[in-house]
Amino acid sequence: MIVDFRRGRHLPSPLYIGGTAVEVVSSFRYLGVHISDDLTWSKNTSCLIRKAHQRLYFLRRLRRAGLGSSVLTSFYRCVVESVLSSCIIVWHGSCSAAEKKALQRVVKAAQRTVGRSLPTTMDIYTSRCRKRASCIMKDPTHTAHELFVPLPSGRRLRSIKSRTTRLRNSFFPEAVRLLNSGGPL
Structure with missing residues (x-):
């Protein structure tokens, strides 16, 4: 699968592994989740x-x-x-x-x-986001632990800057917004 957001979509040259060309697909199922290109x-x-x-x-x-x-x-x-x-x-x-x-x-x-x-599905989503984010915040060895930085007041987290809606709607910025809206940490 090729993920490419450039305006002029150019098909790349085929990739060969062991002498056979790798098939390019538009979507792929990985761990039960369908990911599209x-x-x-x-x-x-x-x-x-x-x-x-x-x-x-x-x-x-x-x-x-x-x-x-x-x-x-x-x-x-x-x-x-x-x-x-x-x-x-x-x-x-x-x-x-x-x-x-x-x-x-x-x-x-x-x-x-x-x-x-x-x-509702939104309730399930928010509760799971909060739970996962709090687990990441408690584990200093987690690779994403540095994304949850408290502000000097200690009451809120520093928001993650994002230029695109794709990033803004992803887990980490959304989790920071949910934790900030939920009251004191």
């Missing part, structure tokens, strides 16, 4: 939504069998929410509004089936 998350979110809808069928079957809402909630959290939130801190910040809305539609369908209110 333009770094959009549309393929990833559509695959997650399709997989979640397949699992919602089993949730509906369990409701028809007469199981209680606490069991249905546990099933949703283990089977459906785990799919929707896999690697969420990597891709959710850079998703389009339409993709976030489609993800939330799956949660709303599950809410109607379960009969209880369930956490």
Whole structure:
């Protein structure tokens, strides 16, 4: 896969390994996350939504069998929410509004089936970002520990400068914003 954001897209010369040309692909699945060459998350979110809808069928079957809402909630959290939130801190910040809305539609369908209110994908994303950022801040040996620098007051973190929205919506600047909005460190 070639990630290239230059205006004039020029195809590079083929890369040969062991005498055979390496195939150039537009997207690649790595650890369950679909990464595309333009770094959009549309393929990833559509695959997650399709997989979640397949699992919602089993949730509906369990409701028809007469199981209680606490069991249905546990099933949703283990089977459906785990799919929707896999690697969420990597891709959710850079998703389009339409993709976030489609993800939330799956949660709303599950809410109607379960009969209880369930956490939104944005709630899951913010809680996991905060948790991951606090783990990085506590570990001085982590390579990203220096990105979470407190200001002299000690109440807030120094924000990470970003010129592009791609960087602004990525994990580290977003985690700093979330930690700063959450009150004292």
